[in-house]
Amino acid sequence: MRIRFIYNEKSGRARASDKLNRIVRYLLEDGHEVSFRLTHGAKDATRYAAEAEEDGIDRLVVVGGDGTVNEAVGGLVEVGSSIPMFIIPEGTTNDFATYMGFKKSDWEIFSAIVGDKIEVVDVGKCRDRYFINVGAVGLFTSVAHNTPKSLKAAVGRTAYILKGVSEFATEGMRAMNLSVKSEEFTEDLRAYLFLITNSQSVGGFSKMAPLASVKDGLLDCIIIRDMPISELLTVLMRILDGEHINHPSVVYFKTKKLELSCDEEVELDIDGEYFGDLPATFEVVPQALNLLVGD
Numbered sequence: 001m002r003i004r005f006i007y008n009e010k011s012g013r014a015r016a017s018d019k020l021n022r023i024v025r026y027l028l029e030d031g032h033e034v035s036f037r038l039t040h041g042a043k044d045a046t047r048y049a050a051e052a053e054e055d056g057i058d059r060l061v062v063v064g065g066d067g068t069v070n071e072a073v074g075g076l077v078e079v080g081s082s083i084p085m086f087i088i089p090e091g092t093t094n095d096f097a098t099y100m101g102f103k104k105s106d107w108e109i110f111s112a113i114v115g116d117k118i119e120v121v122d123v124g125k126c127r128d129r130y131f132i133n134v135g136a137v138g139l140f141t142s143v144a145h146n147t148p149k150s151l152k153a154a155v156g157r158t159a160y161i162l163k164g165v166s167e168f169a170t171e172g173m174r175a176m177n178l179s180v181k182s183e184e185f186t187e188d189l190r191a192y193l194f195l196i197t198n199s200q201s202v203g204g205f206s207k208m209a210p211l212a213s214v215k216d217g218l219l220d221c222i223i224i225r226d227m228p229i230s231e232l233l234t235v236l237m238r239i240l241d242g243e244h245i246n247h248p249s250v251v252y253f254k255t256k257k258l259e260l261s262c263d264e265e266v267e268l269d270i271d272g273e274y275f276g277d278l279p280a281t282f283e284v285v286p287q288a289l290n291l292l293v294g295d
Contacts, residue, residue, distance in 0.1 A: 001059055002033045003114075004037065005020070005061045006060065007036055007037070008039045009038060009039075019109075020088075023106055026107070026110040027110060027114070035057075039071075044071070045072040046078070049062075049081070050079045051075075053079050059083070059086065060083050060085045062086070065089070066093060066133060066272045069096060070132055070270065070271035070273065084290040085291055086291070087102045088109060093204045095133050095202055095204070099199040100119075100293065104294065111294055112292050112295075119215070120290055122198060122216070122218075122285060122287065123285050124198050124284055124285070126275065127281065132271060133198055133201075133202070134195060134197045134202050135268065136196070138176055139224065175191060175192050176194075178261070181260075190226035191226060192224045193222070195209065197221075197222065198219060198284075209222060209252075219258075219283075221252070221258065222245065222251070223250065224244075225250070234247075256284050260279060260280055261279035
């Protein structure tokens with residue numbers, strides 16, 4: 001088989017080299033053709049993924065964090081590619097890869113890449129951009145793209161917590177006036193946070209959207225309404241076990257499409273990257289991506 005790696009050398013703590021060397025050795029010894037594309041800037045992974053379709057690649061392996069995975073997914077979906085993709089997570093949070101169970105041993109990764117166990121999954125779309133895991137506005141959603149890369153590399157996921165605490169201390173909490181329109185839920189409300197998710201794991205919290213599935217043809221939406229800070233802290237603590245969705249000030253619903261706007265400038269985050277401001281329309285693209293999952 002012709003196997004191509006898209007590799008972001010700057011993701012996470014840059015410990016992927018030795019792992020990749022072993023995996024590539026397994027692939028070469030098994031008689032496969034291996035090629036690499038290294039990312040250096042924005043949209044490189046998107047271009048390389050689309051290029052893989054033109055080059056007749058049989059398997060695509062993406063090595064990087066959520067942002068790199070997001071770009072590669074966009075490239076495949078944009079050209080309607082059916083190339084099966086595998087993810088080797090090397091970012092800070094790796095939400096989607098964690099949810100899908102991609103943290104495997106070297107041999108398990110090799111076996112999954114050359115294997116035939118594939119899951120067809122949904123992706124989301126916001127304006128003209130596809131996303132694999134989450135769109136978000138509000139509380140701490142600017143933390144991911146405002147956290148210095150040097151801090152991410154040094155302390156990993158803790159970097160987001162440190163940056164979030166700093167943001168909270170200096171700017172405080174402020175609710176947004178949101179307008180939500182969907183078939184399942186339509187309301188003008190004040191909220192601290194709005195998440196549109198594809199998988200269950202967001203921001204390192206494995207049960208942020210505990211009812212989500214990447215194969216149900218729906219996006220899961222979570223709204224944390226305006227409430228006293230003391231009550232908000234209780235809700236945030238419940239996120240650890242997924243019980244936050246049962247709080248009366250939390251809205252949880254599934255939808256195929258929704259429109260979201262605000263009466264002020266609010267940053268929009270797509271898979272951990274800044275993507276302009278509201279308003280925006282979100283929709284699901286069902287069964288859009290083939291993922292190699294192994295055993």
